[in-house]
Amino acid sequence: xxxxxxxxxxxxxxxxxxxxxxxxxxxxxxxxxxxxxxxxxxxxxxxxxxxxxxxxxxxxxxxxxxxxxxxxxxxxxxxxxxxxxxxxxxxxxxxxxx
Amino acid sequence: xxxxxxxxxxxxxxxxxxxxxxxxxxxxxxxxxxxxxxxxxxxxxxxxxxxxxxxxxxxxxxxxxxxxxxxxxxxxxxxxxxxxxxxxxxxxxxxxxxxxxxxxxxxxxxxxxxxxxxxxxxxxxxxxxxxxxxxxxxxxxxxxxxxxxxxxxxxxxxxxxxxxxxxxxxxxxxxxxxxxxxxxxxxxxxxxxxxxxxxxxxxxxxxxxxxxxxxxxxxxxxxxxxxxxxxxxxxxxxxxxxxxxxxxxxxxxxxxxxxxxxxxxxxxxxxxxxxxxxxxxxxxxxxxxxxxxxxxxxxxxxxxxxxxxxxxxxxxxxxxxxxxxxxxxxxxxxxxxxxxxxxxxxxxxxxxxxxxxxxxxxxxxxxxxxxxxxxxxxxxxxxxxxxxxxxxxxxxxxxxxxxxxxxxxxxxxxxxxxxxxxxxxxxxxxxxxxxxxxxxxxxxxxxxxxxxxxxxxxxxxxxxxxxxxxxxxxxxxxxxxxxxxxx
Numbered sequence: 001x002x003x004x005x006x007x008x009x010x011x012x013x014x015x016x017x018x019x020x021x022x023x024x025x026x027x028x029x030x031x032x033x034x035x036x037x038x039x040x041x042x043x044x045x046x047x048x049x050x051x052x053x054x055x056x057x058x059x060x061x062x063x064x065x066x067x068x069x070x071x072x073x074x075x076x077x078x079x080x081x082x083x084x085x086x087x088x089x090x091x092x093x094x095x096x097x098x
Numbered sequence: 099x100x101x102x103x104x105x106x107x108x109x110x111x112x113x114x115x116x117x118x119x120x121x122x123x124x125x126x127x128x129x130x131x132x133x134x135x136x137x138x139x140x141x142x143x144x145x146x147x148x149x150x151x152x153x154x155x156x157x158x159x160x161x162x163x164x165x166x167x168x169x170x171x172x173x174x175x176x177x178x179x180x181x182x183x184x185x186x187x188x189x190x191x192x193x194x195x196x197x198x199x200x201x202x203x204x205x206x207x208x209x210x211x212x213x214x215x216x217x218x219x220x221x222x223x224x225x226x227x228x229x230x231x232x233x234x235x236x237x238x239x240x241x242x243x244x245x246x247x248x249x250x251x252x253x254x255x256x257x258x259x260x261x262x263x264x265x266x267x268x269x270x271x272x273x274x275x276x277x278x279x280x281x282x283x284x285x286x287x288x289x290x291x292x293x294x295x296x297x298x299x300x301x302x303x304x305x306x307x308x309x310x311x312x313x314x315x316x317x318x319x320x321x322x323x324x325x326x327x328x329x330x331x332x333x334x335x336x337x338x339x340x341x342x343x344x345x346x347x348x349x350x351x352x353x354x355x356x357x358x359x360x361x362x363x364x365x366x367x368x369x370x371x372x373x374x375x376x377x378x379x380x381x382x383x384x385x386x387x388x389x390x391x392x393x394x395x396x397x398x399x400x401x402x403x404x405x406x407x408x409x410x411x412x413x414x415x416x417x418x419x420x421x422x423x424x425x426x427x428x429x430x431x432x433x434x435x436x437x438x439x440x441x442x443x444x445x446x447x448x449x450x451x452x453x454x455x456x457x458x459x460x461x462x463x464x465x466x467x468x469x470x471x472x473x474x475x476x477x478x479x480x481x482x483x484x485x486x487x488x489x490x491x492x493x494x495x496x497x498x499x500x501x502x503x504x505x506x507x508x509x510x511x512x513x514x515x516x517x518x519x520x521x522x523x524x525x526x527x528x529x530x531x532x533x534x535x536x537x538x539x540x541x542x543x544x545x546x547x548x549x550x551x552x553x554x555x556x557x558x559x560x561x562x563x564x565x566x567x568x569x570x571x572x573x574x575x576x577x578x579x580x581x582x583x584x585x
Binding site: 004009012013015016017018019020024028031032034035036038039040041042043045047050051052053054055056057059062064071072073074077078080081082083084091093094095096097098 | 202336454461472517532
């Protein structure tokens with residue numbers, strides 16, 4: 001595992017929809033490198049022929065009838081949690097196109 | 099009527115049932131205790147004294163104390179939604195505009211049905227990410243046994259509040275040790291249930307394939323009472339399984355004859371803290387003297403659990419935290435040029451450093467070209483860790499003993515600039531998470547500095563009953579859990 005460059009950190013931040021200050025980029029480059037160095041030891045474990053375990057209890061699809069169920073909160077009560085303006089039961093966000 | 103708040107649930111229930119005390123008196127005792135000590139601990143982040151008193155009066159008026167939780171006041175980790183009660187995950191993302199959820203979590207609904215009263219919210223690391231509550235936007239919760247030390251985390255507020263008698267029990271969550279470690283640090287009992295044994299509906303997610311919810315209490319018997327009320331399938335959480343919930347209190351026979359207890363050599367290594375090792379080995383001897391058989395066992399993939407956890411957890415964090423985009427909840431900014439800048443500005447100014455770190459690690463681990471090397475490999479290692487436990491259990495072991503933490507509680511700020519050192523706090527607590535098995539923390543001694551030491555008891559998937567049985571028998575034979583801090 002090579003160390004992460006400030007450029008890589010900025011790229012990851014972009015993918016994660018975060019903007020970082022230059023000081024944060026510096027700090028994260030060091031910290032993320034040390035975390036990746038720590039978890040990198042997993043690559044040494046022989047996992048040949050081992051199926052990945054996604055859910056420890058092996059629970060698979062848990063079906064229910066395809067019927068709309070409204071539990072407790074109404075759509076308007078949920079919309080009321082938004083910090084943005086609500087117009088006609090919809091949240092008004094900044095424009096996607098600037 | 100002093101000291102009512104120091105009662106266990108079982109003791110308080112007896113007094114309530116016989117009408118020796120009222121729920122109002124019991125609740126007032128907790129409210130008074132919070133007023134007296136919380137400024138030194140910083141466990142409570144939302145004080146719901148008024149709503150609790152209203153509920154207490156209603157329970158007293160109804161006069162029905164057939165449920166063991168009727169009229170019992172409790173505190174909830176600040177990630178459980180309760181309709182009309184501010185819930186912030188101790189993050190500026192939700193604190194900024196004070197998120198007030200319009201719905202209840204299944205667990206708080208079930209507790210309400212059982213007659214328990216919510217006293218408010220307690221501190222946690224931001225979105226449960228941490229082992230000390232130091233990442234909380236409300237600041238650190240201090241350990242009632244020594245306020246220079248952390249109470250642990252992420253459910254540090256829950257454990258400190260229980261240890262300081264601010265409530266009769268508290269709810270926590272355990273993704274990578276967040277119930278067991280603070281319970282161990284504060285001399286409480288705390289149980290992580292089998293993955294899917296308790297519903298997570300209405301509890302803010304951190305890492306969905308690992309998250310569990312559960313109680314922290316003053317005795318193993320109390321944990322059995324609470325689990326009896328909250329465990330079981332929930333149609334609102336598809337990961338809960340349709341496995342019958344036994345009567346956990348009936349499992350508390352006080353008898354461990356015939357139980358085989360595994361002592362895993364990987365948890366007792368050269369150079370480990372001698373006081374912790376001594377206390378745990380002594381606890382094993384106590385159980386042996388009660389009729390259990392000790393057996394040395396090996397769980398060879400133990401050392402890989404924490405690295406696997408710190409791949410799987412942040413990967414799932416990066417996905418779960420995507421919902422905090424400044425659109426549906428809480429924190430917002432003004433003047434963004436477009437939607438994308440709005441997301442970036444709202445998220446960057448809302449999240450704290452540890453949440454950002456985990457989002458970044460997870461984003462990297464899941465990004466093109468790295469998925470197989472990190473996330474998929476970690477899931478394979480997880481399969482190997484589970485296989486270790488399967489092998490031991492199928493060879494006749496019923497429960498496994500280990501320390502909860504490598505050391506007693508550390509000083510506030512000790513791991514401040516070293517995220518990996520903080521992650522190593524979980525070193526004995528991640529294997530159980532990977533294997534989806536239940537594990538409990540029980541008080542088993544004190545360091546010479548007067549800090550509590552926790553004993554971890556692990557069981558088979560869905561077999562909380564045997565874990566509780568062993569822990570309860572141990573408690574009956576020892577006095578550690580009865581010790582109280584001086585505040």
